[in-house]
Amino acid sequence: MVDMDPHQWKRVRELFEACLDEPESQQGAFLDAADAPVGVIEEAKSLLESSRQNLSAFEPPTPALESFPNLDPLDITRGTTIGHYTVEGRIGSGGMADVFVATQDQPSRKVAIKVMRGQLSERAVKRFQFESEVLGQLSHPSIAQVFDAGEAELAGRQVPFIAMEYVEGAEDVIHYARRSQLDLRGRLEVFLGLSDAIRYGHENGVLHRDIKPSNLLISKDGQPKVIDYGIARAENQLDSDRTMTGEIFGTIGYIAPERLRSSQRADTRSEVYSLGVVLFELVTGRPPMDTKGLSFVQAVDHMERQEPPRASSLAADVPEGIDWVCFKALANDRDRRYSSVAELIEDIRRYLSGETVLAGAPSTSYRMRSWLRRHRALASLVLLGLVGTIATIVGTNIGLQRAETKAELARTQTLLAEKATKRAERETARAESEAELAKTQTQLAEEATLLAERETIRAESEAKRAETEATEAKRQASVSATVLNILEETLKKANATHGGVDARVSEVLEAIDARVDKALANEPEIANRMDSLLATAYLGSRDIPSARRILERASERPETGTRFDTELKVADAYIDQLTGRLPEAEEKMRGLVELTANADTKATRTIHLDATRGLIAILLSMGKAKDALAVVQAVNPEIRSGAGQHARTAFLRIGCDVYRMNGQMDKAMESVQQSMELARTPPEDSYELITGLRSAGALELQRGRTKSAGTFLEEAASKSTEFLGVDHPETALTGVVLSEVYVRLAQYDRAIEEYDRIEALPAFGKLTLRNRIMQADTRAYVLANMHKNEEALAAAEKAVGLLNASIAEGDPVRLSCQAMRARLLIQLDRVEEGLSLLEELNQLATRLHGPHSRTAVSMQQELTQGYKTLGNFEKVIKITTQQIADLSDRMEPDQTHLWNARQLRIEALVELGRWDEAQTAIDELRTLVDLEKSPGRKLRIDKLEAITAAKQLPQSTPTPGASAGTNEDED
Amino acid sequence: MDPISVTQLxxxxxxxxxxxxxxxxGEVYGELHRMACRYLSQERVDHTLQPTALVSELYLGLFRENTPLKLKDRNHLLTTAARAMRRLLIDHARSKNSAKRGGGADRVDLDHIMDFYEERGVEMLELDEALTRLSAMDPxxxxxxxxxxxxxxxxxxTAEIMGLSERSIERAWSTARAWLRNQLSADSGESPGGSQFS
Known part of the structure; x- marks a missing residue:
């Protein structure tokens, strides 16, 4: 649309605004009759038409402050009256309010009165009053009551205030405990008193929202009092007048990380966190996170990265039970905290009465955690499975079902309440858009919102309670569950052998393994499930014999018709792959992919995707990159997106390898990046992240982006060491790939050092044969570059020695290490031997991959160089002539391979005195290759021609080996 | 940004x-941006932050010290802040469009502030473009x-800030909305009665 010039627009605007003064029904006619150019009238009419549509989109957000607040400090001194209260003195001042102690006549009492600075909009006042009304209904001995809230006239203007119960001689809980020198029990009891008030609030649908010591008081007669209940929220209705600097730094340590991080809604769990901080401070004397001196952003970052320290590490007298309670309350992930304050209280009571806390029964959880930390990827597989299995066993327990029904009911209520909230919010939004006309409506809708929100909190609280009951039922049922016994026994055994914290994965697995078969003789489904987990875990640590044994015993059980049967079969095919029986593995895996192709549940889709990934891995290790690509492309996208997160992550990662091997580098990068993104999504899938980083690194290496590869691989190496341990096959493999970076950077010493380190690890022996061969091959390459030819030959021979039937005849790895050996033989003056090997390889490569293939071409180059060294120019001519014939139909004449072949051929012809042929070849080369564009080549041709001419002279003696220069390196 | 340097400016x-x-x-823009991030990350209200509240907050942050400020200066400051708010939102919308991936916490926080307008179906970049054309015609x-x-x-x-009567602002505001409505529906190819702004 073309805009008008300002002058014309001015006329349109004047006309349009003039018509606004007319009654609405006559505005159109007014415009029609106006004395103005047609264009102007038309434009004004179009404005009129638009102005009659709904313009609410452009309404500014309703400002809460109708006018600029006057921020003069309030002139309040002893004797000033605020509403029914007479001020006696100032208690304190905050960024947005001043607090005074005041007296009231009817009833006669002392109150604390909080007076807001700044004025409120009418709407904010209403909302504020509604809020305080609800707060006023809370009645608990440990909650300082809100008596009254409203506005009072002060020096000619309205100031909002809240009158609350005055807590005489109040002291915050931390100072109180310190000054009274309370022992641990005393501190815990005080804490319980305060927590109970919070619990009471939750059960009545009110969150405190600002739990911190200065709001948790103890009166002079020892009564706990929670103040400012829910006022944080009411205060926020006041909109602007609140300090944003300073204050936050005082309380940031008490706010749950998720609220800082992502403005998550406050809920009972965020309050559990805040209480956890207070508890920690009470028992250790200092808060868990020292955020002093940090900027806001640094502080948030710090909280996010750091798990809180163990309370016992700061104060030696903190008992283990309380240590665990703090740990659980302060979990960074709110799902891992106590789900309600009631649970937190319950656990502390449990400690006080001498029972074991649920947060972490020291005999299992503590050991478990350290074990978990060491072997997270593997352990999570096993443990998730165990937990799931326990749930299956007890799933039939009637009490549980009842409890769950209740939980479900409560959840439904929560949902309904949430829906009501949403509806009410929508209502509010709608009403707001007609604000001027419908203030009352807005208010009603807002009240509905608040009520509905409260209902949500209440229902959530109820749901939590019901869930707690369900959990309790589960716990009781699980005591009898066989699996838990297995777990306990296992861990006890592990503890006994290794002082608890350092049990090796294999030992724990074996211990579980030993018990499963007997204990679950009558539960084939669960036994199969356990066994499929065990088999996978054994495979993960490359313990093939154990995995095989597990599968054998599982195969003796009847089929259960569940997905675990299929999972066992996947493990079986995987064993074939790992033991080099690739065709068998391929066939089995293909069968499983087909079998699960109609997957319609998440679990079966996951199996399908896993099997597909298995098939791809097998195809890749057979060198069938194209087939693998076809499999990737054939995956049903619906099944793919419906599979579990781990399966999707792993699939995307292997997709990277497939694309990479098919030369589709960008797609490969895209795939692996998606995979890593998924893997990083909490809960982090460390195992996949490590392999993803490694794939990305390998990809970047292949693309020649060494620096970027280094970044990926270094992260992979450090993560792998952290999560899997230094002596894990994955860690070793990552090390191998990382050393490739050093090779690229020509840091050969460093690479060799790394190889020595990795090869000395027991885990190295568990790498696939292919990986070990490639490792030896690369070592040979590095050593050759360091001019340590003898050592290099030894390495190359080691690589060749490892070859067996599982590495196919034409496999690039096979060819590569043999060619390396041949090359080194030639270097070490075993020329004949080397050349005959190369001949063999050349034939093989030509037969299997075609004469144009990279491998064939490079073999031929090696050969010609070798024969040239030997002075066998006939051979050189033979090979190069063949090469030229083979390559000419595929390559541009100026490609390096072809150029080198032609040049070599000419040199050989000259050496043999076949001048005419040499001259013809030179002429041919001049016409074929645009030498003007390549001065270096032109120079060489000129030189060749000169030599040819010189040698033709009868008196000249041919100088052996005189050539026009070395060949060009391959591109 | 402290009150003294602003007064000097x-x-x-x-x-x-x-x-x-x-x-x-520049200062006002920077301050708004910092405030948006800070405010949003510690936000205790479970509602979307009103961008306009930021402007008030900025103003109050500067003058809570009760600095005497001439009416003219105050008005100038608010005009500047309004302009800065617009730029902040546009910059954010633009970076959001250009970088679909990545971005830090900063971005997420500002998304929050954008919600306010986006919920109403206002496409920021389009609006900005229309406003730029409007100021060429009628600053x-x-x-x-x-x-x-x-x-x-x-x-x-607004009347006070611009030194005009309230009535004329009211009318100007009607004209502006009608014009924008016209522009934006024409640009988006929707009929004037389309759902974009309803």
Whole structure:
């Protein structure tokens, strides 16, 4: 649309605004009759038409402050009256309010009165009053009551205030405990008193929202009092007048990380966190996170990265039970905290009465955690499975079902309440858009919102309670569950052998393994499930014999018709792959992919995707990159997106390898990046992240982006060491790939050092044969570059020695290490031997991959160089002539391979005195290759021609080996 | 940004120093951005932050010390803040469009603030483009939009800031909305009765 010039627009605007003064029904006619150019009238009419549509989109957000607040400090001194209260003195001042102690006549009492600075909009006042009304209904001995809230006239203007119960001689809980020198029990009891008030609030649908010591008081007669209940929220209705600097730094340590991080809604769990901080401070004397001196952003970052320290590490007298309670309350992930304050209280009571806390029964959880930390990827597989299995066993327990029904009911209520909230919010939004006309409506809708929100909190609280009951039922049922016994026994055994914290994965697995078969003789489904987990875990640590044994015993059980049967079969095919029986593995895996192709549940889709990934891995290790690509492309996208997160992550990662091997580098990068993104999504899938980083690194290496590869691989190496341990096959493999970076950077010493380190690890022996061969091959390459030819030959021979039937005849790895050996033989003056090997390889490569293939071409180059060294120019001519014939139909004449072949051929012809042929070849080369564009080549041709001419002279003696220069390196 | 330096900047603007005007704009923009991030990350209200509240907050942050401030300077500051708010939102919308991936916490936080407008179906970049054309035609009208829409000033406040009558602001605001409505529905190819703004 073309805009008008300002002058014309001015006329349109004047006309349009003039018509606004007319009654609405006559505005159109007014415009029609106006004395103005047609264009102007038309434009004004179009404005009129638009102005009659709904313009609410452009309404500014309703400002809460109708006018600029006057921020003069309030002139309040002893004797000033605020509403029914007479001020006696100032208690304190905050960024947005001043607090005074005041007296009231009817009833006669002392109150604390909080007076807001700044004025409120009418709407904010209403909302504020509604809020305080609800707060006023809370009645608990440990909650300082809100008596009254409203506005009072002060020096000619309205100031909002809240009158609350005055807590005489109040002291915050931390100072109180310190000054009274309370022992641990005393501190815990005080804490319980305060927590109970919070619990009471939750059960009545009110969150405190600002739990911190200065709001948790103890009166002079020892009564706990929670103040400012829910006022944080009411205060926020006041909109602007609140300090944003300073204050936050005082309380940031008490706010749950998720609220800082992502403005998550406050809920009972965020309050559990805040209480956890207070508890920690009470028992250790200092808060868990020292955020002093940090900027806001640094502080948030710090909280996010750091798990809180163990309370016992700061104060030696903190008992283990309380240590665990703090740990659980302060979990960074709110799902891992106590789900309600009631649970937190319950656990502390449990400690006080001498029972074991649920947060972490020291005999299992503590050991478990350290074990978990060491072997997270593997352990999570096993443990998730165990937990799931326990749930299956007890799933039939009637009490549980009842409890769950209740939980479900409560959840439904929560949902309904949430829906009501949403509806009410929508209502509010709608009403707001007609604000001027419908203030009352807005208010009603807002009240509905608040009520509905409260209902949500209440229902959530109820749901939590019901869930707690369900959990309790589960716990009781699980005591009898066989699996838990297995777990306990296992861990006890592990503890006994290794002082608890350092049990090796294999030992724990074996211990579980030993018990499963007997204990679950009558539960084939669960036994199969356990066994499929065990088999996978054994495979993960490359313990093939154990995995095989597990599968054998599982195969003796009847089929259960569940997905675990299929999972066992996947493990079986995987064993074939790992033991080099690739065709068998391929066939089995293909069968499983087909079998699960109609997957319609998440679990079966996951199996399908896993099997597909298995098939791809097998195809890749057979060198069938194209087939693998076809499999990737054939995956049903619906099944793919419906599979579990781990399966999707792993699939995307292997997709990277497939694309990479098919030369589709960008797609490969895209795939692996998606995979890593998924893997990083909490809960982090460390195992996949490590392999993803490694794939990305390998990809970047292949693309020649060494620096970027280094970044990926270094992260992979450090993560792998952290999560899997230094002596894990994955860690070793990552090390191998990382050393490739050093090779690229020509840091050969460093690479060799790394190889020595990795090869000395027991885990190295568990790498696939292919990986070990490639490792030896690369070592040979590095050593050759360091001019340590003898050592290099030894390495190359080691690589060749490892070859067996599982590495196919034409496999690039096979060819590569043999060619390396041949090359080194030639270097070490075993020329004949080397050349005959190369001949063999050349034939093989030509037969299997075609004469144009990279491998064939490079073999031929090696050969010609070798024969040239030997002075066998006939051979050189033979090979190069063949090469030229083979390559000419595929390559541009100026490609390096072809150029080198032609040049070599000419040199050989000259050496043999076949001048005419040499001259013809030179002429041919001049016409074929645009030498003007390549001065270096032109120079060489000129030189060749000169030599040819010189040698033709009868008196000249041919100088052996005189050539026009070395060949060009391959591109 | 502290009150004293702002007062000095305003003084320099009064003295006719053009560079000070730009410097003030830069400072105000930076402060709004910082405030948005800070405010949002510690936000205790479970509602979307009103962008306009930021402008008030900025104003209050500067003058809570009760610095005496000339009416003219105060108005200038608010006009600058309104303009800065607009730019902040546009910059954010733009970076959001160009970088679909990545971005830090900063971005997420500002998304939050954008929600306010996006919920209403206002496409920021389109609006900005239309406003730029409007100011070429009628700078005063564009300023009304900035103050009303981006700084959340009422008609009365806008009138005070711009030194016009409340009635004329009211009418100008009607014209501006009708014009924008016209432009944006034409640009988006929707019929005037389309759902975009309803």
């Amino acid at each position: 305003l003084q320099r603007i009064d003295d006719g120093e053009e560079a000070a005007r730009e410097q003030l704009a 005063n009208l564009a300023q009304v939009v900035e103050l009303r829409f981006f700084a959340g000033r009422t008609n009365a406040q």
